[in-house]
Structures are given as structure tokens and as C-alpha cells.
Amino acid sequence: MSDSRAIDARGVAKTFGEDELAVHALRGVDLQVERGEFIMLVGPSGSGKTTLLSIIGCVLSPTAGEVAIMGERVNDLAERELSALRRAHIGFIFQGYNLIDALSARDNVALGLRIRGVDRAGADAEAASALERVGLTARAKNKPSQLSGGEMQRVAIARALAGRPPLVLADEPTASLDAASGQWVTEMLREISEEQGATVLVVTHDARIFELAQRIVRIEDGAIQEQERAGRAQ
Ligand SMILES: Nc1ncnc2c1ncn2[C@@H]1O[C@H](COP(=O)(O)OP(=O)(O)OP(=O)(O)O)[C@@H](O)[C@H]1O
Numbered sequence: 001m002s003d004s005r006a007i008d009a010r011g012v013a014k015t016f017g018e019d020e021l022a023v024h025a026l027r028g029v030d031l032q033v034e035r036g037e038f039i040m041l042v043g044p045s046g047s048g049k050t051t052l053l054s055i056i057g058c059v060l061s062p063t064a065g066e067v068a069i070m071g072e073r074v075n076d077l078a079e080r081e082l083s084a085l086r087r088a089h090i091g092f093i094f095q096g097y098n099l100i101d102a103l104s105a106r107d108n109v110a111l112g113l114r115i116r117g118v119d120r121a122g123a124d125a126e127a128a129s130a131l132e133r134v135g136l137t138a139r140a141k142n143k144p145s146q147l148s149g150g151e152m153q154r155v156a157i158a159r160a161l162a163g164r165p166p167l168v169l170a171d172e173p174t175a176s177l178d179a180a181s182g183q184w185v186t187e188m189l190r191e192i193s194e195e196q197g198a199t200v201l202v203v204t205h206d207a208r209i210f211e212l213a214q215r216i217v218r219i220e221d222g223a224i225q226e227q228e229r230a231g232r233a234q
């Protein structure tokens with residue numbers, strides 16, 4: 001098990017809807033990612049990036065193909081087993097943040113840890129440290145409606161990183177950040193991969209951060225077009 005890949009997707013297809021309304025969001029994607037890799041997934045709007053990330057993150061099931069996450073084949077798992085696998089392995093930064101409006105920034109981050117079985121004091125301490133990592137200590141008690149877009153994005157990042165998941169999936173994590181914050185958020189994700197050995201897959205349109213990737217995977221019209229080794233030497 002320990003030498004298994006972080007992500008092993010083969011022939012993954014996803015069709016939404018049926019007949020003349022069918023949308024072929026993914027058309028046979030193969031993607032192998034080793035543990036500890038820091039990868040960017042790029043491509044035009046509508047090319048299937050969020051769909052692929054959601055399938056890898058076990059929040060959406062493929063129409064065809066095989067997916068293994070951390071050595072575990074996920075196709076046949078029941079919803080309970082999938083949610084256990086998500087809790088154990090995956091930190092997901094969603095494109096629309098998915099924060100809970102009624103909870104403060106700190107409680108949004110702590111909630112994910114409580115669901116993983118961390119006690120309240122431990123969850124609060126870990127949430128505070130995750131918010132510190134993204135530079136939001138001063139806003140910890142604010143609710144999402146009292147935060148800027150970039151601050152909400154950083155809360156979503158803190159929530160995904162709390163508990164140190166071995167696989168971090170980030171959908172446009174720098175979209176509402178200025179150039180400098182986008183750069184340091186990406187550097188932080190890269191550090192997490194280098195220091196904690198986490199596997200990090202970042203969907204992005206943001207050419208300013210490409211140089212930080214170890215590998216760039218390009219997707220167009222639901223199919224992987226090319227993969228290149230990129231950026232800084234490891
Ligand atoms: N739930 C859904 N029902 C129907 N069609 C969908 C659904 N989700 C996505 N699609 C379609 O699948 C295609 C791929 O969508 P996806 O969200 O994966 O694109 P994306 O590459 O993430 O785009 P963006 O860069 O705009 O976020 C699009 O044509 C989209 O309209």
C-alpha cells in the first residue's frame with residue numbers, strides 16, 4: 001500500500017444529462033500522480049477541470065473508468081465508505097468556497113476537524129493555527145458575510161489544510177487574491193507538499209503561479225492534451 005500512487009485515474013469519463021442534452025464533461029482521462037507531487041491542472045472554462053477534481057475528491061462518481069485514491073479503488077465504495085475516505089485523506093478547496101454563513105471563520109475551519117473526530121479544544125487550537133498560516137488570525141471571529149472574497153478564500157484554504165490531509169485538491173485557490181497573496185498562498189501549498197509530503201493538485205487559470213508547479217497537466221474539451229515538467233527544479 002505504501003508505494004501506491006496518490007491518484008490513479010484511468011479512462012475516466014463523465015456525462016451529465018441524457019440524449020440530446022448530454023454534456024460529455026470528461027472523455028477518457030488518464031492521470032497518475034505520485035505521492036508528494038505538486039501539480040497544476042490548467043485549461044479553458046468548461047474543459048472539465050472541476051469535474052475531474054470532484055471525481056478525484058470522491059464527491060462525484062464517474063460514468064466510466066477507474067479511480068484509485070491512496071491505493072484504494074473508489075468505484076465500488078458506498079457513500080459511507082467514500083465519506084470516510086474523504087475525511088481520512090482529502091482536503092478540498094472548492095471553487096465557490098462552500099463556507100457556512102452562520103459560523104465564524106474559526107468555527108468553519110474547526111467544523112471539518114470535529115467531523116473527523118477531533119475534540120472541541122483540539123479542533124479550536126488547530127483551526128487557530130490554520131488561520132494563522134493563511135494570515136487571518138485577526139478575522140477569526142468574523143462570519144463569511146463580514147469577510148472580503150480573498151479572505152473567504154483564505155478561510156476555505158485553512159479549512160482544507162487543517163488536520164494535514166495527505167491529498168489537497170484546490171479549485172482556483174488564487175482566483176480572488178491579488179498577485180502577492182496568490183503567490184504566497186501557492187508557495188504555502190508547495191511547502192506543504194515539500195515538508196509534509198502531501199500531494200497537491202491545483203486547478204488554475206493563473207499564469208503568474210505556473211512556475212511553482214512541478215508538473216502542468218493541460219485539459220481541453222474533457223481530454224488531457226499534454227503534460228509537461230515545469231517550473232522550479234525540485
Ligand atoms: N452538474 C452538471 N450538470 C450538467 N452539466 C454540467 C454539470 N457540471 C458541469 N457541467 C458541464 O460540464 C462541462 C465541464 O464543467 P467543469 O465545471 O468541469 O468545467 P471547468 O473546467 O471547471 O470550468 P471553469 O474554468 O469555468 O470552472 C461544462 O460544459 C459544464 O457546463
Ligand SMILES: [Mg+2]
Binds near residue numbers: 049050051095171
Ligand atoms: Mg471549474
